[in-house]
Amino acid sequence: MKLTGDLFIGGERRQSSQSFRAHDPARGVEIDDAEFHGATEQDVADACAAAEAAFLPYSTAPLEERAKFLEAIADEIEALGDALVERASRESGLPAARITGERGRTAGQLRLFAREVRDGQWQKLRIDHADKERTPPKPDLRLRMVPLGPVAVFGASNFPLAFSTAGGDTAAALAAGCPVVMKGHSAHPGTAELIATAIERAVAKTGMPKGVFSLVNGMSRSIGQALVADPRIQAVGFTGSRAGGEALMKIAAARPRPIPVYAEMSAINPVILMPQALKARGGALAEAYVASLAMGAGQFCTNPGLVLGIDGPELDAFAERAGEVLSGQAAQVMLTSGIHEAYEGGKTKLEGSPFVTKLAEGAEPAGPTQGRAALFSVAGKDFMADPVHLHEVFGASSVLVRCADLDELVGVLSELEGQLTATLQVDEGDYDAAKRVLPVLERTVGRILANGWPTGVEVTHAMVHGGPYPATSDGRSTSVGTLAIDRFLRPVSYQDMPAALLPGALRDGAQNGVVARIDGSWTL
Amino acid sequence: MKLTGDLFIGGERRQSSQSFRAHDPARGVEIDDAEFHGATEQDVADACAAAEAAFLPYSTAPLEERAKFLEAIADEIEALGDALVERASRESGLPAARITGERGRTAGQLRLFAREVRDGQWQKLRIDHADKERTPPKPDLRLRMVPLGPVAVFGASNFPLAFSTAGGDTAAALAAGCPVVMKGHSAHPGTAELIATAIERAVAKTGMPKGVFSLVNGMSRSIGQALVADPRIQAVGFTGSRAGGEALMKIAAARPRPIPVYAEMSAINPVILMPQALKARGGALAEAYVASLAMGAGQFCTNPGLVLGIDGPELDAFAERAGEVLSGQAAQVMLTSGIHEAYEGGKTKLEGSPFVTKLAEGAEPAGPTQGRAALFSVAGKDFMADPVHLHEVFGASSVLVRCADLDELVGVLSELEGQLTATLQVDEGDYDAAKRVLPVLERTVGRILANGWPTGVEVTHAMVHGGPYPATSDGRSTSVGTLAIDRFLRPVSYQDMPAALLPGALRDGAQNGVVARIDGSWTL
Known part of the structure; x- marks a missing residue:
C-alpha cells in the first residue's frame, strides 16, 4: 500500500503545506517514500468539530454496533498484513518479531473491549425504587x-501499535462511547497512516459516523497543545515523558473548563531483593534482572530502573553476576535519536552524582542511535541525597541500591515517588519482612509483583497500569485492561423519569444479565 | 456543654493566640459565649502529620471496626441533643426544624456508609487466574x-451538619479508609466544635488511631491553602463558591505532586417547562417552582435559578402566577452577611443586563441579613448575549428564559455550563420533544429530574450530586450517596502474589458475598 501522508479529519483526507518525513533510526536516515502532512490549527479544530458532531450518534448507537466496530478495526489491522509490521519496525527500530507481538496485543485488546462493551457492566446500573409512603416521599x-465526550489521544514513541493510533486509550475511549482525535507520534507517521486507514475502513464497513476518529500528525508541539485546549475535547490520554505530560496537564488545567488528563509519564519500577530469595537464587535473579532491563533497549515504562537489596556477600554476588551479564549485552537501536540523546544524558547525570559508582556497561554501540546498557550502584543512606537518583533514565540503565538493613530499605521505598510497578523477589522465609514492605508499596505503586519481572503488562481485567504521581497524572485510573473504560465515563442519575424516557438499560427488568445494584442489593 | 474554642489536632486539644467569634446572622451580632482559636501553619502541619501516622493503622483495621466507628460518630452526634440544634440554628440563621432534619440526614449518611463499608463492593475485587500453559505464561x-491517603475536607456554609464536619465528604473519606483533616467553616465554629467532640468520643470508644480526625478552624484563607498544599494530603473535598473552589484547584495543581480536588461550586439548575405540562398545570408548576426557589432562602446548590419555556399565553400565565406567589414571600435570614451581600450584588448585576426584566420581588427585608426573593425574565435569543445570565446568584433569585420555540430552547440548553441538576416538567404529549432535550442534558448535568424539583438530594445508591465543570471540578464523581466512596479510592493490582501476602479479600474463595469479577465473569 502506497502511503499518501494524508491527515484524516473526520472521514476526509487532507493535505497541507507543512510536511515532514519519517526516520529510520537503525540506519540514521530519512525514509523518503512519503511526505507526511502536518496539521494546521484549522485541521485540529475541524477534527474536534467532527468528533463533537459524531458524539451523539456514536454514543447512542446500540452497544452491539459499537462492539462490532471495535472488532472491525481489529480485523482491518490484521488485514494490513506484513506491510504494517515492516513499516512499524522500520520507523521504530524495533524487531519485526516484537512488532508482530504488539500487533496481536493491539487487535486482542480491541476485541477485549468489544466484549467489555457487550458485557455492559461498565454502565454501573443502580436503581433505587420510590417509596411514596415515606415522609418526605x-x-x-x-x-x-x-461517556465524557470527544477524547484526545497521543501516540507513544515506544509502542507504535499498542499505545498509539488504535492502542489502549483509543480502544477504551471508543468502547466508552467517546470519539477520538488522535495526535500521531511524529516518529512513526507511516504506521499511524496505515492504522488510520484500517479504522477508516472499519468506520465505512460498520456505518459509524465519520467524526468518530481523526488523525492529526505533525512535528510541531502546537498541534497537541491546540488539541488539548479545544473546548470540545473532554479528556486526554497520553503516554510519554514527564515533561510532555506535565505540559498537557497545565494546558488542561488552564482551560475555562478543565478536563481530566490521563498521562502515563515516569517510573523507575523498584525491584526488591528480599534476603532469603537473594540467598537462594541470587545468580538466577541477576540474569533475569538484566534480561528484563535490557529487553527492547530498555524502552518500557515498566523497565526495572532500580533494584534494592540488603548489603552483604549475597548482594555482592548478585551485583557481580548482573554486571557480567550486562557487559555481554549488545548495544541496541533506540526509538529515535532524541530518545537516544536523552538516554546518554541521563546516564551522564547519574555518573555525575558523587554517590554513584558505575558497576558495568554493555558492549560498545555499532550504530548511530544504539543505546549501551549500564548498571550503577549507590548506598541506601546516600540515595535520597541527590534527586538525580530518582529520575527515570528511559533506556537500559538501572541503579542498585545497597541498603544497610531492612529499616533503611523500607525508608528508601517510603521516599520514592509514585511508580507503575514494584517487584518483590521473595521466598517463604521473607514473608514477615515482606509484610513490612507491602503497605509502603501499596501507597506508592499501581501494580505489585512477586517473583516476576515488571516488563510484561498483561491486558486483562485485574491489570492496573497506572500509579500515583508522577507515574501517572491520575492514580485513580489504569491505561491497560478493561478497567480503563472507566476513565472516559461519568455518572448521571435520573429521578422519577417516566419509563418511556429512561435509557433502556435502566428500565425495570431490562438489565439483561448485567450486575445491577437494585435497592441496595447486588443482583445478577 | 460549654464551648472551649479548641482546635482538635490528632486527638489533642489546642489553643492559639489568634481568636475569632461566631456570629448570629438573624440578629446581626457576635455570639460572645466562646472565643474560637484560629489554626496556625504549625497546627495544620501537625494535623496532617497525625493523619499520615493514622493512615496505615486506620486503613488496615478490619472493615467491621471501621463501620462501627462510623456508627459511633452517628450515635455521639445524636447524643449531643438539643444543644447541637440550637447552636447550628443560631450560627446559620436556619430554623431549628431544618437543622433537626439535617442532623437526621447526617447521622443517616454515616450509618449508610457504615453499611457500605461492610458491603465491601467498593473494593471492586477482580481475580484473573494464571495460565502457565499459555505462551507466554x-x-x-x-x-x-x-484508599488514597489523608483527605482535606472543607465545611460548607449552607449545610453546617450534612456538608460540614461529619458531613458527606468526611463520611465517604472515613468509609474509604482515609483519615480526615477538616477545615471548619468560619461561620459555624461552635457547631464544628460540638461535632468534633462527638467524633473525639467515637474515636475513644472504638479505639481508632487519634490522627484519624482533626479540626482546624480560623478566619484566614491561609489555613485552607496550607492544608491543600501539605504533601501528606492526597485529596480534597469542598462545597462552596466557584472562586473558592477554583483557588483550591490551582493550589492542588501547582503541588509537586498534584492531587484530586472534588469541589462542588456553582450551578443554576435549569427547569424546563415542556409545552403540554405547562398547558395542563402551569399554575401549580408556578407555585411549586417558587416554593423550591425560596426554600431555605434559596441557599441550596440545587436551587432552580433558571426556568425555560416556550413563549406564549401559557408561559405568560406561568410568569404571572410565579410573580404573584413570589411577591408574597417574606424575606429570609441568610447564612452570613457576606453571602447576603453577594446575593444583593448578584441581583444588581442581573438588573444591569440590558436584556433582563424584573418580574417580581419578595417582601421587604425586616432585618440586617435578610434576602429578598426575585424573579427576572430574559428572551432566549438574548440569553447567551451576556455571560451575567449564566452566573449563579446564590439565594432565592431566578431567571425565566422565554424561548421562541423548541429549537431555541435546545440551543440555550446546549450553551449552558455544567450543572448539578436539570428538571423536566413533562407530560406524555411532550415525550417526543423531551427526547430531543434529554441528550443535551445528559452531557451537561449530574442528575435529571422529571416532574419534581431539584432542591431535595436523596442520600442513596443511585444519587449523583455532581456534574460537569463548573458545577463541580470533577464531573466523574458524586458528593452524595454511596458512590461517593469511589472518589477516595484507587486501584492496585497484585501479580503472582503468594496467598500469604495477598490482602485477605483477594485470596481464592474469600470474597464472602462481595460481587467479584473472576476470570472475567461476575460472581456473587
Missing part, C-alpha cells in the same frame, strides 16, 4: 455511566 | 481498591 432514582 | 493478577 422517596423518589425513584436510577444511575448509569455515560 | 499468563500471570495471576488480582485487583482491589485502596
Whole structure:
C-alpha cells in the first residue's frame, strides 16, 4: 500500500503545506517514500468539530454496533498484513518479531473491549425504587455511566501499535462511547497512516459516523497543545515523558473548563531483593534482572530502573553476576535519536552524582542511535541525597541500591515517588519482612509483583497500569485492561423519569444479565 | 456543654493566640459565649502529620471496626441533643426544624456508609487466574481498591451538619479508609466544635488511631491553602463558591505532586417547562417552582435559578402566577452577611443586563441579613448575549428564559455550563420533544429530574450530586450517596502474589458475598 501522508479529519483526507518525513533510526536516515502532512490549527479544530458532531450518534448507537466496530478495526489491522509490521519496525527500530507481538496485543485488546462493551457492566446500573409512603416521599432514582465526550489521544514513541493510533486509550475511549482525535507520534507517521486507514475502513464497513476518529500528525508541539485546549475535547490520554505530560496537564488545567488528563509519564519500577530469595537464587535473579532491563533497549515504562537489596556477600554476588551479564549485552537501536540523546544524558547525570559508582556497561554501540546498557550502584543512606537518583533514565540503565538493613530499605521505598510497578523477589522465609514492605508499596505503586519481572503488562481485567504521581497524572485510573473504560465515563442519575424516557438499560427488568445494584442489593 | 474554642489536632486539644467569634446572622451580632482559636501553619502541619501516622493503622483495621466507628460518630452526634440544634440554628440563621432534619440526614449518611463499608463492593475485587500453559505464561493478577491517603475536607456554609464536619465528604473519606483533616467553616465554629467532640468520643470508644480526625478552624484563607498544599494530603473535598473552589484547584495543581480536588461550586439548575405540562398545570408548576426557589432562602446548590419555556399565553400565565406567589414571600435570614451581600450584588448585576426584566420581588427585608426573593425574565435569543445570565446568584433569585420555540430552547440548553441538576416538567404529549432535550442534558448535568424539583438530594445508591465543570471540578464523581466512596479510592493490582501476602479479600474463595469479577465473569 502506497502511503499518501494524508491527515484524516473526520472521514476526509487532507493535505497541507507543512510536511515532514519519517526516520529510520537503525540506519540514521530519512525514509523518503512519503511526505507526511502536518496539521494546521484549522485541521485540529475541524477534527474536534467532527468528533463533537459524531458524539451523539456514536454514543447512542446500540452497544452491539459499537462492539462490532471495535472488532472491525481489529480485523482491518490484521488485514494490513506484513506491510504494517515492516513499516512499524522500520520507523521504530524495533524487531519485526516484537512488532508482530504488539500487533496481536493491539487487535486482542480491541476485541477485549468489544466484549467489555457487550458485557455492559461498565454502565454501573443502580436503581433505587420510590417509596411514596415515606415522609418526605422517596423518589425513584436510577444511575448509569455515560461517556465524557470527544477524547484526545497521543501516540507513544515506544509502542507504535499498542499505545498509539488504535492502542489502549483509543480502544477504551471508543468502547466508552467517546470519539477520538488522535495526535500521531511524529516518529512513526507511516504506521499511524496505515492504522488510520484500517479504522477508516472499519468506520465505512460498520456505518459509524465519520467524526468518530481523526488523525492529526505533525512535528510541531502546537498541534497537541491546540488539541488539548479545544473546548470540545473532554479528556486526554497520553503516554510519554514527564515533561510532555506535565505540559498537557497545565494546558488542561488552564482551560475555562478543565478536563481530566490521563498521562502515563515516569517510573523507575523498584525491584526488591528480599534476603532469603537473594540467598537462594541470587545468580538466577541477576540474569533475569538484566534480561528484563535490557529487553527492547530498555524502552518500557515498566523497565526495572532500580533494584534494592540488603548489603552483604549475597548482594555482592548478585551485583557481580548482573554486571557480567550486562557487559555481554549488545548495544541496541533506540526509538529515535532524541530518545537516544536523552538516554546518554541521563546516564551522564547519574555518573555525575558523587554517590554513584558505575558497576558495568554493555558492549560498545555499532550504530548511530544504539543505546549501551549500564548498571550503577549507590548506598541506601546516600540515595535520597541527590534527586538525580530518582529520575527515570528511559533506556537500559538501572541503579542498585545497597541498603544497610531492612529499616533503611523500607525508608528508601517510603521516599520514592509514585511508580507503575514494584517487584518483590521473595521466598517463604521473607514473608514477615515482606509484610513490612507491602503497605509502603501499596501507597506508592499501581501494580505489585512477586517473583516476576515488571516488563510484561498483561491486558486483562485485574491489570492496573497506572500509579500515583508522577507515574501517572491520575492514580485513580489504569491505561491497560478493561478497567480503563472507566476513565472516559461519568455518572448521571435520573429521578422519577417516566419509563418511556429512561435509557433502556435502566428500565425495570431490562438489565439483561448485567450486575445491577437494585435497592441496595447486588443482583445478577 | 460549654464551648472551649479548641482546635482538635490528632486527638489533642489546642489553643492559639489568634481568636475569632461566631456570629448570629438573624440578629446581626457576635455570639460572645466562646472565643474560637484560629489554626496556625504549625497546627495544620501537625494535623496532617497525625493523619499520615493514622493512615496505615486506620486503613488496615478490619472493615467491621471501621463501620462501627462510623456508627459511633452517628450515635455521639445524636447524643449531643438539643444543644447541637440550637447552636447550628443560631450560627446559620436556619430554623431549628431544618437543622433537626439535617442532623437526621447526617447521622443517616454515616450509618449508610457504615453499611457500605461492610458491603465491601467498593473494593471492586477482580481475580484473573494464571495460565502457565499459555505462551507466554499468563500471570495471576488480582485487583482491589485502596484508599488514597489523608483527605482535606472543607465545611460548607449552607449545610453546617450534612456538608460540614461529619458531613458527606468526611463520611465517604472515613468509609474509604482515609483519615480526615477538616477545615471548619468560619461561620459555624461552635457547631464544628460540638461535632468534633462527638467524633473525639467515637474515636475513644472504638479505639481508632487519634490522627484519624482533626479540626482546624480560623478566619484566614491561609489555613485552607496550607492544608491543600501539605504533601501528606492526597485529596480534597469542598462545597462552596466557584472562586473558592477554583483557588483550591490551582493550589492542588501547582503541588509537586498534584492531587484530586472534588469541589462542588456553582450551578443554576435549569427547569424546563415542556409545552403540554405547562398547558395542563402551569399554575401549580408556578407555585411549586417558587416554593423550591425560596426554600431555605434559596441557599441550596440545587436551587432552580433558571426556568425555560416556550413563549406564549401559557408561559405568560406561568410568569404571572410565579410573580404573584413570589411577591408574597417574606424575606429570609441568610447564612452570613457576606453571602447576603453577594446575593444583593448578584441581583444588581442581573438588573444591569440590558436584556433582563424584573418580574417580581419578595417582601421587604425586616432585618440586617435578610434576602429578598426575585424573579427576572430574559428572551432566549438574548440569553447567551451576556455571560451575567449564566452566573449563579446564590439565594432565592431566578431567571425565566422565554424561548421562541423548541429549537431555541435546545440551543440555550446546549450553551449552558455544567450543572448539578436539570428538571423536566413533562407530560406524555411532550415525550417526543423531551427526547430531543434529554441528550443535551445528559452531557451537561449530574442528575435529571422529571416532574419534581431539584432542591431535595436523596442520600442513596443511585444519587449523583455532581456534574460537569463548573458545577463541580470533577464531573466523574458524586458528593452524595454511596458512590461517593469511589472518589477516595484507587486501584492496585497484585501479580503472582503468594496467598500469604495477598490482602485477605483477594485470596481464592474469600470474597464472602462481595460481587467479584473472576476470570472475567461476575460472581456473587
